[in-house]
Amino acid sequence: MSGMDWTQALSMGRYGLYVWPAFGLSLAILVGLLLHGRLARRRLERELRQRWRRERRP
Secondary structure, three states, X not given: OOOOOHHHHHHOOOOHHHHHHHHHHHHHHHHHHHHHHHXXXXXXXXXXXXXXXXXXXX
């Protein structure tokens, strides 16, 4: 980034106040969706294991 100051780059002109919170919110939502998916998968695997064990019993 020759010739550009870091503060100018981070502030993105005057739009930095809108861009960075939007970026942070988007990142937080994506991380939340990832965690929710992993938890749902673990819950489903546990339920399927329990159902399989119940059905295997004589």
